[in-house]
Amino acid sequence: MSRFLHIARRDVRLAFRQGIGGLMAVMFFVLAVVLFPFGVGPEVNMLARISAGVIWVAALLASMLSLEQLFQADFEDGSLELLALTPMPLEVVVLAKVTAHWLTTGLPLIAAAPLLAVLLHMNTEGFTVLIVALALGTPSLSLIGAVGAALILGSRRGGVLLSLLILPLFIPVLIFGVGAVDAALAGFTVRPQLFVLGAFFLAALSLCPWAAAAALRQALE
Amino acid sequence: MTLFTGRNLVCVRGERRVFAGLDFAVDAGAALVLAGANGSGKSSLLRLMAGLLRPASGTLAWDGAATAADPDAHRARLHYVGHLDAMKPVLTVAENLRFWAGLRPGRRTGNPGDAVGPALETFGIAHLADVPGRFLSAGQKRRLTLARIVTAPAPLWLLDEPTTALDEAATASLEAAIAGHRAGGGMVVVATHTRMAVDGARVLDLSHFAVRSQGAGELGS
Structure with missing residues (x-):
């Protein structure tokens, strides 16, 4: 456990030391959402209707931005080799790095989401559900993305490949994330959608570290 | 034997x-x-x-x-020293070393940082402890890598x-x-x-x- 925190703390520190690197995802998120009123026009009803979808899609793309670097830098400078040689399962290393990724991208996205919801005139009834849904959904995005990030190691143009690999896998999270907010706005119960998001998270938590660790071992051979 | x-x-x-x-x-x-x-x-x-x-x-x-x-x-x-130095340019020499030392077994009771000073001393880079890794020469990086293996016994x-x-x-x-x-x-x-x-x-x-x-x-x- 202490080694898990040791790795997570180091990754968070690295993200902060790289200056705006840690803030890049959230800045992209804000900018991408701000583009929509320009694109579809400032009509309040229209923006309110698409707000949940826009915020979720932008969050998805933003969390993917930094995924490419999740293992790449460590792979290139030999750190990954040494992490694989520490006397603990590689799955724990993966989980620590995913935790750090979520803390530096997922969490800022959740913090920025209400602000953007106001910008898009989302009805205030949807705010709490939006935050809860993002809190349940973004860890799944980091976990699923870790598998893709491990698979692209060593390939050129990995970023494009990564989006082709994992964006389709993000679709279920997107559907139920948007569904939860829309249900709240329409006055329906949101529990089913949130439960499904929670189930996705638990499934990703139990499967993705193993899949990513297997891909990393392959890359290191 | x-x-x-x-x-x-x-x-x-x-x-x-x-x-x-x-x-x-x-x-x-x-x-x-x-x-x-x-x-x-x-x-x-x-x-x-x-x-x-x-x-x-x-x-x-x-x-x-x-x-x-x-x-x-x-x-x-075991300690493995490969062709790559596994050193993060944004972390200082001491931070780099402390990270790797903290992942090793033994020394669970003591502070893993205790061994960092003597290890740097061994390879004559103690005066660089607070210098970020990106300012090191190739030979100094190598010395840091070797200091890693004397920090924790194996x-x-x-x-x-x-x-x-x-x-x-x-x-x-x-x-x-x-x-x-x-x-x-x-x-x-x-x-x-x-x-x-x-x-x-x-x-x-x-x-x-x-x-x-x-x-x-x-x-x-």
Whole structure:
């Protein structure tokens, strides 16, 4: 456990030391959402209707931005080799790095989401559900993305490949994330959608570290 | 007593057999120098010993027990120095070292940072402790990598071309560190092209185990 925190703390520190690197995802998120009123026009009803979808899609793309670097830098400078040689399962290393990724991208996205919801005139009834849904959904995005990030190691143009690999896998999270907010706005119960998001998270938590660790071992051979 | 042994090892890289039928044995306090031309499999053998590669056939054993049976325990007793320095440019020298030291077993009670100062001292880079890694020269990075292996004790050192970019003084420090390590019952396996003074080391020439005819080296379909 202490080694898990040791790795997570180091990754968070690295993200902060790289200056705006840690803030890049959230800045992209804000900018991408701000583009929509320009694109579809400032009509309040229209923006309110698409707000949940826009915020979720932008969050998805933003969390993917930094995924490419999740293992790449460590792979290139030999750190990954040494992490694989520490006397603990590689799955724990993966989980620590995913935790750090979520803390530096997922969490800022959740913090920025209400602000953007106001910008898009989302009805205030949807705010709490939006935050809860993002809190349940973004860890799944980091976990699923870790598998893709491990698979692209060593390939050129990995970023494009990564989006082709994992964006389709993000679709279920997107559907139920948007569904939860829309249900709240329409006055329906949101529990089913949130439960499904929670189930996705638990499934990703139990499967993705193993899949990513297997891909990393392959890359290191 | 023979502690670390390999029997009848076969290494396959990219569908080509690098070496076959290789045996080695390292006793407590002994050193093994790997010799051979470029591409004869020195690095591959070290990676096999570390567990980063799996042998196509043959077994590695520690004290008679196969290392593959308990990889975590095997990784806990080895230090591996590869071609890359695994150093983060945005972390200081001491932070880099403290990170790797914190992942090692032993010293759970004490502060892993305690050993950092003396280790830097050993390789003459104590004055650089607070300098970010990106300002180090190639030789200083190498010294930092070597300081990593003396920070936390482990009985088996696997060194792949450790003298690359080192000056004479640092090479002498490394030789002294190896001598000290062996005096304490430690083992060293080192692949090197340069002359290193390793007293009483056995030399394993990998060209004896090369697969000569390419036809025989190809994998059966």
